[in-house]
Amino acid sequence: MSDPEITGVVGTVAAICTTGAFVPEIFKLRKQGGEDLSYSMVAVYLVGVLLWLVYGLMFHAPAVIWANAVASLLVAVSLVLKLTWKESAGTGRNGRRTRRLRVAVDMDEVIADSLTRHLSLYNRATGQNVTPELIRENGLEAAIPAKHREIFERLPHEDGFFDDLGVIVHSQRALQLLSSEFNVFITSAAMEVPRSFDAKFRWLQEHFPFVPTSNIVFCGDKEIIDADYLIDDRSRHFARFRGTGILFTAPHNARERAHLRASNWDEVLAIVMKKQPALTLQQSAKTDINTEAQQVTSFSSIR
Numbered sequence: 001m002s003d004p005e006i007t008g009v010v011g012t013v014a015a016i017c018t019t020g021a022f023v024p025e026i027f028k029l030r031k032q033g034g035e036d037l038s039y040s041m042v043a044v045y046l047v048g049v050l051l052w053l054v055y056g057l058m059f060h061a062p063a064v065i066w067a068n069a070v071a072s073l074l075v076a077v078s079l080v081l082k083l084t085w086k087e088s089a090g091t092g093r094n095g096r097r098t099r100r101l102r103v104a105v106d107m108d109e110v111i112a113d114s115l116t117r118h119l120s121l122y123n124r125a126t127g128q129n130v131t132p133e134l135i136r137e138n139g140l141e142a143a144i145p146a147k148h149r150e151i152f153e154r155l156p157h158e159d160g161f162f163d164d165l166g167v168i169v170h171s172q173r174a175l176q177l178l179s180s181e182f183n184v185f186i187t188s189a190a191m192e193v194p195r196s197f198d199a200k201f202r203w204l205q206e207h208f209p210f211v212p213t214s215n216i217v218f219c220g221d222k223e224i225i226d227a228d229y230l231i232d233d234r235s236r237h238f239a240r241f242r243g244t245g246i247l248f249t250a251p252h253n254a255r256e257r258a259h260l261r262a263s264n265w266d267e268v269l270a271i272v273m274k275k276q277p278a279l280t281l282q283q284s285a286k287t288d289i290n291t292e293a294q295q296v297t298s299f300s301s302i303r
């Protein structure tokens with residue numbers, strides 16, 4: 001092979017490589033979007049290949065012309081895909097979200113009524129008559145005197161505390177509705193009471209069987225949760241949560257100032273699903289899979 005032929009082969013291979021470099025990038029853009037592709041790099045690269053195209057035209061160099069014309073086209077396509085993907089992130093061809101929002105839902109006092117059990121055991125142990133209304137009106141500190149606080153805090157650690165808890169009114173149907181549009185996760189700071197794991201898991205299996213076990217998260221610090229919404233009765237869990245925290249009203253937090261509060265599951269749906277909540281739950285109440293009528297919204301000092 002003569003020197004000119006070798007030079008020609010090298011030039012052709014080089015042109016194919018530099019021109020085709022954006023082909024795999026285009027496939028990636030179509031599948032994953034272009035978050036990791038810099039606008040400035042693409043823009044500068046596009047200017048560069050366009051100038052090479054002009055250069056080829058000025059000097060009548062066919063190889064330079066076709067190589068940079070194709071490269072310009074590929075870079076332009078990449079740019080359009082990146083722009084388009086960013087504008088419609090999470091949206092499929094029919095306009096529906098393809099990347100579902102994540103909704104994290106606490107257990108105690110949000111879907112599980114541990115207050116009734118807690119106060120029942122506490123009142124039996126101390127001879128007191130503390131009610132949810134008393135806590136709502138006066139706060140937990142005033143309702144539970146210091147001399148009984150240790151008893152109050154110890155009760156959830158006793159065997160059987162989390163067995164057969166009631167279900168917060170409308171929470172089942174609300175989570176079913178949320179699950180139809182979002183990824184719903186049950187996120188309980190169960191590490192605060194490690195012995196509660198089994199009972200909590202059984203309870204979820206019985207009352208929320210539609211939540212897959214892969215979406216049950218027993219954790220410590222809820223900062224680890226990567227969700228768009230966190231529905232919780234403890235505002236401290238919102239401190240480092242990166243999504244939107246919705247404080248679910250319970251007697252112990254009734255007097256607390258909250259950035260975003262939901263007094264019941266109707267209001268949660270109104271916030272998250274942006275639907276008419278009363279209508280939604282009134283229509284669906286008949287199909288609730290448990291006897292929620294006997295359940296109450298209440299509070300607990302834990303989680």
Ligand SMILES: [Mg+2]
Pocket residue numbers: 106107108109110232233234302303
């Ligand atoms: Mg809770």
